[in-house]
Amino acid sequence: MTNPVYVAIDTTEAARAISLAERLKGQVGGFKLGLEYFTANGPAGMEAVSGLGMPLFVDLKLHDIPNTVAAAMKGVVRLGAAITTIHASGGGAMIRAAVDAANDEAARLGMVPPAVVAVTVLTSLDQAGAEQVGFDRPVLDQVKRLAALAQESGAAGIVCSPLEVEAVRALCGPDFKLVIPGIRPAWSEAGDQKRFLTPAEARAKGADVLVIGRPITGAADPAEAAGRIKAELGL
Numbered sequence: 039m040t041n042p043v044y045v046a047i048d049t050t051e052a053a054r055a056i057s058l059a060e061r062l063k064g065q066v067g068g069f070k071l072g073l074e075y076f077t078a079n080g081p082a083g084m085e086a087v088s089g090l091g092m093p094l095f096v097d098l099k100l101h102d103i104p105n106t107v108a109a110a111m112k113g114v115v116r117l118g119a120a121i122t123t124i125h126a127s128g129g130g131a132m133i134r135a136a137v138d139a140a141n142d143e144a145a146r147l148g149m150v151p152p153a154v155v156a157v158t159v160l161t162s163l164d165q166a167g168a169e170q171v172g173f174d175r176p177v178l179d180q181v182k183r184l185a186a187l188a189q190e191s192g193a194a195g196i197v198c199s200p201l202e203v204e205a206v207r208a209l210c211g212p213d214f215k216l217v218i219p220g221i222r223p224a225w226s227e228a229g230d231q232k233r234f235l236t237p238a239e240a241r242a243k244g245a246d247v248l249v250i251g252r253p254i255t256g257a258a259d260p261a262e263a264a265g266r267i268k269a270e271l272g273l
């Protein structure tokens with residue numbers, strides 16, 4: 039089985055990111071770099087990590103009018119992303135524009151386009167937090183609604199919490215990519231994550247990609263922590 043874990047390397051420091059990536063290379067399936075890293079280090083910083091030869095998940099969660107998202111998505115393709123994120127709540131036209139831009143730019147450059155996945159309801163929101171931003175229905179229903187929109191608008195998959203995986207799988211089918219943060223091994227701290235399960239639980243429910251940051255990167259020995267997660271997954 040391919041290792042489904044993408045480690046979220048959330049830091050502003052390129053040297054720390056590269057050092058973590060080098061130490062974790064054999065223990066995870068890929069590296070995720072997000073806003074914190076990109077705004078500090080730009081495309082060159084991204085390339086310093088992708089140059090280590092592992093799949094790169096570029097997590098910029100684009101959310102703007104379709105024209106702007108399409109232009110930004112072309113830059114994401116040039117970073118060599120295997121997976122990248124947009125916000126589903128940007129709407130169907132925005133999702134379609136992002137997917138079309140990814141495909142067009144990749145074709146122009148002779149590259150494989152990234153899997154464009156749409157963030158539904160952030161895993162840091164519980165029911166009360168979701169209601170605060172106007173999702174006045176159960177979180178599961180909101181996730182399913184945005185998953186259906188993402189799928190009909192051409193996205194390769196979605197980002198949701200492990201608690202919603204089974205329902206979205208039933209709704210969207212086996213080929214829809216479920217990228218799942220909110221992963222907390224039993225021995226780790228929840229931090230700001232509100233909707234979470236363990237790696238083994240998330241995998242058993244049918245998650246395709248497990249996004250795990252602080253339980254690995256904040257451990258005294260990140261490679262050992264990633265190795266424990268690998269063992270939990272039977273890898």
Ligand SMILES: O=c1ccn([C@@H]2O[C@H](COP(=O)(O)O)[C@@H](O)[C@H]2O)c(=O)[nH]1
Nearest residue numbers: 046072159160161219220249250251252
């Ligand atoms: O709903 C979401 C969407 C994205 N994330 C990102 O995943 C990682 C999780 O890191 P942990 O340290 O394991 O909490 C982080 O980069 C988030 O930006 C998410 O957590 N929830």
